[in-house]
Amino acid sequence: MLYAPPPHIADMIQTIRQFLREELYPLERIYIPRGFKGAEEALAPLRQKVKKMGLWAPHMPKEYGGLGLSLTEFAYISEELGRSVFGHYVFNSAAPDIGNMELLLAHGSEEQKERWLKPLIAGEIRSCFSMTEPEHAGSNPVWMSTTAVREGDEYVINGHKWFSTSADGAAFTVVMAVTDPDAPKHRRASMIIVPTDNPGFVLEANTPVAGHVGEGYFTHGEVRFVNARVPVSNRIGEEGEGFILAQERLGPGRIHHTMRWIGIAERAFDLMCRYAVQRELAPGDPLSSRQIVRAWIAESRAEIDAARLLVLDTAARIDEQGAYAARNEISEIKFFVAGMLQRVLDRAIQVHGGLGVTDYTPLAYWYGHERAARIYDGADEVHKMVVARRILREYEKHVS
Numbered sequence: 001m002l003y004a005p006p007p008h009i010a011d012m013i014q015t016i017r018q019f020l021r022e023e024l025y026p027l028e029r030i031y032i033p034r035g036f037k038g039a040e041e042a043l044a045p046l047r048q049k050v051k052k053m054g055l056w057a058p059h060m061p062k063e064y065g066g067l068g069l070s071l072t073e074f075a076y077i078s079e080e081l082g083r084s085v086f087g088h089y090v091f092n093s094a095a096p097d098i099g100n101m102e103l104l105l106a107h108g109s110e111e112q113k114e115r116w117l118k119p120l121i122a123g124e125i126r127s128c129f130s131m132t133e134p135e136h137a138g139s140n141p142v143w144m145s146t147t148a149v150r151e152g153d154e155y156v157i158n159g160h161k162w163f164s165t166s167a168d169g170a171a172f173t174v175v176m177a178v179t180d181p182d183a184p185k186h187r188r189a190s191m192i193i194v195p196t197d198n199p200g201f202v203l204e205a206n207t208p209v210a211g212h213v214g215e216g217y218f219t220h221g222e223v224r225f226v227n228a229r230v231p232v233s234n235r236i237g238e239e240g241e242g243f244i245l246a247q248e249r250l251g252p253g254r255i256h257h258t259m260r261w262i263g264i265a266e267r268a269f270d271l272m273c274r275y276a277v278q279r280e281l282a283p284g285d286p287l288s289s290r291q292i293v294r295a296w297i298a299e300s301r302a303e304i305d306a307a308r309l310l311v312l313d314t315a316a317r318i319d320e321q322g323a324y325a326a327r328n329e330i331s332e333i334k335f336f337v338a339g340m341l342q343r344v345l346d347r348a349i350q351v352h353g354g355l356g357v358t359d360y361t362p363l364a365y366w367y368g369h370e371r372a373a374r375i376y377d378g379a380d381e382v383h384k385m386v387v388a389r390r391i392l393r394e395y396e397k398h399v400s
């Protein structure tokens with residue numbers, strides 16, 4: 001079998017699957033309707049339990065308290081954690097923290113690692129990432145108004161961002177701000193750490209999404225930077241490197257996200273099949289006997305399996321050759337898996353009938369919130385354009 005997990009990962013998967021089934025699935029039905037604040041309390045002892053099990057922050061190197069997994073190895077784990085709404089959070093490998101951890105690990109100064117990275121990995125603080133602005137198309141990331149003007153040893157930051165996921169309760173954000181408006185467009189911006197207790201950091205609102213304004217970790221913050229002063233040493237990497245670092249942050253990030261989506265699809269698939277055989281349309285006549293339901297099950301199985309192969313192949317390529325060599329595949333998995341997820345969730349909800357749109361299963365929650373999968377991390381259309389452009393460029397060379 002292509003891409004079977006290596007034995008040590010297969011063992012980990014079994015342990016995680018059991019943990020999710022016993023500890024997290026029962027909490028979903030209680031806390032999805034109630035919100036994150038209540039869940040946070042219930043999940044805190046489970047996070048400690050995960051630490052004791054030696055499975056904490058599996059994507060981080062061992063010397064930082066993680067498991068030192070390669071991208072491909074963590075991809076399998078990310079799928080498994082994706083099966084529960086709370087999986088990644090409880091194992092401290094949830095976005096946006098995971099992206100910021102990887103960013104700081106690769107490009108943070110020693111001081112930044114001490115002050116921000118270590119407590120983030122320990123799960124003592126949370127973080128967010130502020131790039132998208134309401135006034136500009138996020139699909140054109142070089143177009144932004146937020147500025148960081150240097151005054152002596154400080155940057156003075158002004159700007160307006162939204163969709164800073166998990167800003168509510170975060171200890172810091174990594175903001176993307178223009179540091180040199182006259183530089184070539186991909187060298188204009190830098191990434192700068194702004195602590196959220198900075199007087200110039202204002203969380204204006206949690207933006208309501210799919211009927212939920214959210215709480216704490218499960219929020220999308222609208223944020224304003226009003227003369228936020230931070231030391232120059234809060235910049236990550238060199239001045240003007242913001243877009244280069246953003247691309248780096250997004251490469252492995254797409255593996256994490258798409259494998260999480262595959263985990264969600266697997267759970268939806270499991271719920272769909274269980275319900276189809278158990279729900280009777282008349283005594284002795286289960287829903288699963290209907291041809292259309294069987295077609296949905298078969299199509300979903302094939303689509304999930306195809307998606308997993310594509311993502312694992314991309315992860316292996318990144319591990320072996322780096323993100324740049326795999327840039328086409330990284331774009332392909334983004335839209336391919338997001339589309340698959342939406343179709344599988346939709347079929348699973350349809351099979352559940354009215355129950356499917358309640359919060360008695362996680363399906364409706366995911367359907368509402370993961371619709372965004374086709375938008376964030378680069379809208380699907382942008383990735384399709386990029387893939388097609390590269391392919392056609394080769395053909396165009398041969399047009400006489």
Ligand SMILES: Cc1cc2nc3c(=O)[nH]c(=O)nc-3n(C[C@H](O)[C@H](O)[C@H](O)COP(=O)(O)OP(=O)(O)OC[C@H]3O[C@@H](n4cnc5c(N)ncnc54)[C@H](O)[C@@H]3O)c2cc1C
Pocket residue numbers: 096128129130131132136137138139140162163164165220372375376377378379380381382385
């Ligand atoms: C749930 C969620 C979480 C997010 N988290 C974060 C976060 O933590 N930090 C952060 O900074 N941002 C975050 N974002 C923002 C996200 O990155 C942007 O929404 C995304 O980049 C798209 O930008 P936009 O919303 O401005 O849409 P626009 O750029 O205005 O695009 C609108 C639509 O136009 C179409 N389109 C765009 N470009 C093209 C093209 N070239 N060809 C054809 N069609 C096109 C697409 O269908 C797209 O959906 C999040 C968004 C969501 C929904």
